[in-house]
Amino acid sequence: MNPGPISPTPSPPIGQGSDGAMARKGDAAPDADHRLRRVAQQVAALIRQPVSPRAYRRFTFAALLLLGIIVLTGAAVRLTGSGLGCEDWPRCSDTEVIGELSGAKGIEQANRLFTGAVSVAVIAAVLGALRRRPYRRNLTLWAWSLVAGVVAQIVWGGVTVLTDLNPAVVIGHFLISMVLVWSATVLHVRAGSLDDAGGPMPKPVGAFPRVTAATWAAGGALLAVLVTGPIATGTGPHAGDANAPRFGFNISSVVRVHSATAWLLVGAVVWLAFEAARSKDGPTIFRTQVIVLLTLAQGAVGYTQYALGVPPVLVAAHIVGVTLLVVAITRTALLTPGPAFHAPEAT
Structure with missing residues (x-):
């Protein structure tokens, strides 16, 4: 039986087969450039918004x-x-x-x-x-x-x-x-x-000047804590590497100095809490309560870590605590109502 004419095997379209693979590779670079340009245009448009x-x-x-x-x-x-x-x-x-x-x-x-x-x-x-x-x-x-x-x-x-x-x-x-x-x-x-x-925000003075003064006192004491704390760390075991240099101070003396600055902070915070209570201003009292709680937690962690031989987890918690204190005291200093105070927007 005559099977009829044999159909010719179709040739691969241009751009396919082994030569086509090379063509696709050549096309990949322009496609990538096009995508990068589109992303850059989208970012530029976003920045202009x-x-x-x-x-x-x-x-x-x-x-x-x-x-x-x-x-x-x-x-x-x-x-x-x-x-x-x-x-x-x-x-x-x-x-x-x-x-x-x-x-x-x-x-x-x-x-x-x-x-x-x-x-x-x-x-x-x-x-x-x-x-x-x-x-x-x-x-x-x-x-x-x-x-x-x-x-x-x-x-x-x-x-x-x-x-x-x-x-x-x-x-x-x-x-x-x-x-x-x-x-x-x-x-x-x-x-x-x-x-x-x-213009800038109004200075935090006027309505509650004693709260402002106590807040700044707490900020000054916190600055002393921020300096003496790392000195104690640089004298103690956590220098960052077993062969790293350390301060040659007596660790007990350094810790006592750091503790003294911490108690100075406690005194300033007690004064702040007293003045905030006298102000009868709800937001000011709340912000001060946050500072009091953070200060108490810092003291508890500090004495516990010293008693336990400064375990790394407690040292890390101590660092987190002092960072939160920087935020809390700064917010209180800025948000204490003044004569032309503007309330914050809702978040």
Whole structure:
């Protein structure tokens, strides 16, 4: 039987087969470029969008939250002895840009990488301030202070590694972090005021001047605690690395000095609580109660960690507590009603 004409085998379309695979690879680069251009255009359009005051408070809260978290991740580096997991900066070592992501190297590099997230948050705070409507110059200046602080923190962190965790340099790194938390708190509180004329918030004086005075006294005592605490840490066992240098002070004497500054803070907080109660202002009383509770918790954790030989978990809790105290006292100082006080917006 005649099977009929045999159909010719179809040729592969142009761009298929082995030659087609090469063609597809050649097309991949333009496609990727096109996608990147679209993403860039979308980001540019997003940046040009106006930002409402309520939305901008979310920007500032994110910056404050991440700046607080990186204090804890930095403490984790020190408390796990991972401070020299990467012995070089900005590279991990002479031979590695990024070392293996485990052990001390992994902990140190995770902290460095988290700095990238913090950087994004503070840059977003600046861009948000520029696009906020109505625009307020003071918010932009405070947002830029966060960028300057993060840059200083990054550079100082490099110096800390290159000096093999010199305790004096480590203290400087911690204090920069505390200044950043303070600055981010100021930005977040000011972003919540209804002063959209462009000027600063009213100074927290007038209606409750004694509350204001007591708050500033508590802030001064807290500053002393922030200095003496890291000195005690730099004298004790948690230097960040087994071979890191330490202060040559007597640990008992240093702890007594730190304890004295802590009791000074307690005295200022008691005064603040008394004046807040006299003010009969509900929000002021509530903010003061938060400070009282944080101070009591700090004292309990501090004495417990000393009695138990400063276990890392309690030291980390102590650092979290003092960070929250910076936020709480700063908020109270800024939000104490003055004669022309503007209430914060709802969050």
